[in-house]
Amino acid sequence: MKGISKTIIALIVVVIVIIAGLAAYLAISHKTTTTSVTLTVVTFSGESAKFIQCAGNLFSKEHPGVTVKVICYPFSEYITEEISALEAHSTQYDIIGFSSTSAQKVSPYLICLNESMFNMTDIIMPQEDFGGIIYNTTTGKTEMIGIAYETAVYLTAYKECIFCNSTLAKEFYEEYHMNFNPTTWENWSVVLDVDSFLTTHGITKYGFLIDDHVSHGIIDAYPAVFGWYYRDCPMLTQGKIGGIPGYNIMFESYTLSGYSYPLPSFNSTAGVKALETYYDLISYEPSPSSVQICYGNFAQFYPEAAGAFIFTTQLTCLNTTERDHTYLAPLPGDYAETGTDFLGISKYSPNKQLAEEFLAFLVSPQTQKIAFLKFGKFPISKEAFQSLISNTSIPSYEREWLTQVYRGAEEAWSNPPNIPPTYPSLIPSFNNEVHCYLTGKISAEQALNTAAQDWIKAVSG
Structure with missing residues (x-):
């Protein structure tokens, strides 16, 4: 029991330190919003949705007046629900969740993301490439329609x-x-x-x-x-x-x-x-x-x-x-x-720039470490991976998971x-x-x- 208690205490300390780091980052950020805005995310239910909501709550501290609301549907239903709203040009959803194989189904309704908003050198690209970046057969160009927010x-x-x-x-x-x-x-x-x-x-x-x-x-x-x-x-x-x-x-x-x-x-x-x-x-x-x-x-x-x-x-x-x-x-x-999931921004969202800021916050190293420690979601951030792997407060079997997943993410071509x-x-x-x-x-x-x-x-x- 003593060993278990020490591990739990150590994990709590790690989470507190990371959240404190995020709080410091938020305190010095110059980005503020005074008007009342709700960013609505639609995705499938589960731990990923809980992580997005947690990140949304932290993001709200940086943007007074902003609320992030995550709406969930069962995995078997969420794409159908999204498409119904998007086909109607509805403004009810700002951020759209999708999987690798459904990327092209939702892509006509998503904006091209501004890559400069993201630290792309920190993103594990084999994960991002399979769904976040697509080849548009109409324009003949490659487009970034979504950001991978975890590694799977x-x-x-x-x-x-x-x-x-x-x-x-x-x-x-x-x-x-x-x-x-x-x-x-x-x-x-x-x-x-x-x-x-x-x-x-x-x-x-x-x-x-x-x-x-x-x-x-x-x-x-x-x-x-x-x-x-x-x-x-x-x-x-x-x-x-x-x-x-x-x-x-x-x-x-x-x-x-x-x-x-x-x-x-x-x-x-x-x-x-x-x-x-x-x-x-x-x-x-x-x-x-x-x-x-x-x-x-x-x-x-x-x-x-x-x-x-x-x-x-x-x-x-x-x-x-x-x-x-x-x-x-x-x-x-x-x-x-690869089986990564993504978040993109609806063409009909009235809050596109703010939505991009939230996505950049979501994939930042500090937020990505919370994704693993609180929700068991493997990071999309290389920096977050390396920080977690070297953290001896994390149980050895979890650090072994992180090592194998990071290795597998770079060889995920099948x-x-x-x-x-x-x-x-x-x-x-x-x-x-x-x-x-x-x-x-x-x-x-x-x-x-x-x-x-x-x-x-x-x-x-």
Whole structure:
């Protein structure tokens, strides 16, 4: 109990010091507002929204008369709610939340942000690039439509009590002649061997959980697996490991003569192998015919699993015991996928300049440190990351998280597309076909070929 008390006290001291630093910054700031203004942010519910509201409360101290109000909807509904308001040219929302894959859906309604307002050298750019900066096919120019306010990467989460057990490691090596430590895994076959070892020996009920939900999760999980096969196929990459920006790894990294767009990459031998691997991974968790693993329920099954492939934002879903004994590693083969969320400014906001000032405040190093210490959100600020990693008052497992996430954020290239038809067309067609395969209705080849044909129609239309 004494150790726990000291850790809690130390964390409280760290938070107080950071808030004091922010208060000093606010006290010397010359920016003030005397009129009464409400900045309204709309986003999805959860810890991120709580962090934004906390930052808004601090921002209000710098701007007397300004109130920041965060309105939340469930993740499955918030984009629809936003689009309804934006299509009506409503002024009710100043700041719009969106994800990487929905960036192009909301981009027509957002202003181009003034990059000089932000310290872009402090922002982890692989996170910002995947959704915050887009290629406008109408103007032929790159535009910054949003700022990433946290770092989120798709990594391997594993149970320290299992994988730091020397007896289990020895038994696994004797049976499979492979290293048991997830930080050393070089391919997805090792994961399947680990799943088999743990479940057949009665050590865990499930293997490593992976999202298989048809509404959205498949488009996140499949690229994470496919990245290994894609990188290993020169015919698909042509030397561009992450693919063409916007199209990313689910399309070929080049455009054939006579086409104005690249062709899908997943309807290939590499794509089929990845899908078969994905199927095998799912065989060590509840059947997708009865229960689909998703962002909302993975914590329910995690206590009986070996670990999970998750976005780092999902760590906050775990209870304290599970979270404290969970470590992080790259995806097998030493890479990651990005899943960052963004905030942009509505074209119809009457408070555009003030909204930009708030976004700059939100991603400042001091505010970003609070994001982690109070809400478990990994920073988008490099300075905040380095400060937290070197802070010995933070528990060692959290500093290990920070180290792995920072490393993964720089290698997060295994991404789905975020071109205009992604949200309305590409995601539903791909997810539905793959789900039919996962539930035994069609073959892997049929699922991927049909999805590829749908994608070609969507991008050529």
